[in-house]
Amino acid sequence: MVKLLSSVQGYELFDGMSLEEANAMVECLDGHVISRDKGAAIFVEGSHANRFGAVLSGSLVVVKDGLDGKRIIIKRIGEKELVAAAQAFSGAKIMRVRVEADAPSRILILNAERVCSPCCNGCAFHARLVRNVMRIISAKTLELNAKIEILSHRTTDDRLLAYLHTFAEKCGSNEFDIPFDRQQLADFLCVERSALSAEVSRLARAGAFACHKNHFKLT
Amino acid sequence: MVKLLSSVQGYELFDGMSLEEANAMVECLDGHVISRDKGAAIFVEGSHANRFGAVLSGSLVVVKDGLDGKRIIIKRIGEKELVAAAQAFSGAKIMRVRVEADAPSRILILNAERVCSPCCNGCAFHARLVRNVMRIISAKTLELNAKIEILSHRTTDDRLLAYLHTFAEKCGSNEFDIPFDRQQLADFLCVERSALSAEVSRLARAGAFACHKNHFKLT
């Protein structure tokens, strides 16, 4: 057996499996590893959506070309995360977005149809895998809901406050470090970086929170 | 056996099952039906998130109380759709939103933990059910992605055009009826109704499309 995986540590997809079990699983799902340089495509718009991927190293971006020629970055996908899972399991026939490497990356490509089919090899972990996939996709749905709640605010300060309070709620404390620098936070909130900086200052002066760099303390 | 379902027609959750099979399934999932008047809660914030629902009749809204006291409507859920599925299958322990009836409604409540557990009664449709749930949740994820793409535009006209072009792409024609009146469309795009009306007029005058009521024809 070819061992495509060298570790299952940190992969939600393989939660509850040993390395051997996961590698058996991978073989059962037609697994193969591809490598891509920065900018190279993993999935292109219009391609058949029956495969999904797990990022082994590097990072990807999901992009959509706007009508005006502008490229919109829909999301970033980091190591050990899944890509195109929703596409593959939704029953949609073709990809409506483009996925490309944001850095030199290695991706484990898996056949989605095999996930739900009765396992030919009688491997005992399909049920576990299905539960994991369901949990991953569901969690992603919740994340997207949270993001929509933030984006439903139109002003920069409302978006910032919604983000900070959601974050505080999630981490159970009102003092925390956010995982973004200013530019990344601006991209996430879909606002201008400079306007965001200005709002951070203004709200801090107004006493809504204290902050230094990406450390925040809500009041 | 109590037959809680009188039809499986239109329920993606029971796709591929007969009415008898679906009713057996429902019993296996601890199914029971609840009724709620408009405004009454189905799930409250902070409650244990191990159940989900299928709307038998009526319609629901998922709401979140903002810090400023404003209630944000996150989404509407219509007949035969699922509610709280992502919550229940994500592994999250508690609900972070509130779900209430938007009209007098009957909801079939199901136990999410039973979906993935090996079936006690040996009923043959767990695998099918799991596939259906995965497809439903995945499709929802794609919908949310599309909405985020729309909301990532900040101007009303960009949001409107993004929505219309996405819709045209989905229905495969550039002449179509949208399922919203102006107020609903404004809510969906997170913009002001009056500003939206103004933009519709302006873009129609500018020749981007022709429109009458909710019938649009892109040029």
Add this chain to the structure above:
DNA sequence: TTACGTTTGTTGCCGTTCCAACATACTTGC
């Protein structure tokens, strides 16, 4: 230290949205 690049904060102008109020359709029930 100096020089350089990167990140973050600040400012002014201009375009757009918000909000409220009003005007004009369209629909429904009588």
Add this chain to the structure above:
DNA sequence: GCAAGTATGTTGGAACGGCAACAAACGTAA
């Protein structure tokens, strides 16, 4: 038809964000 209610379109003033250009703080390497 008429009236009442709802949906849609229009307008003007105030507020806000986008953009560009610049200033300040920080880290790094020669």
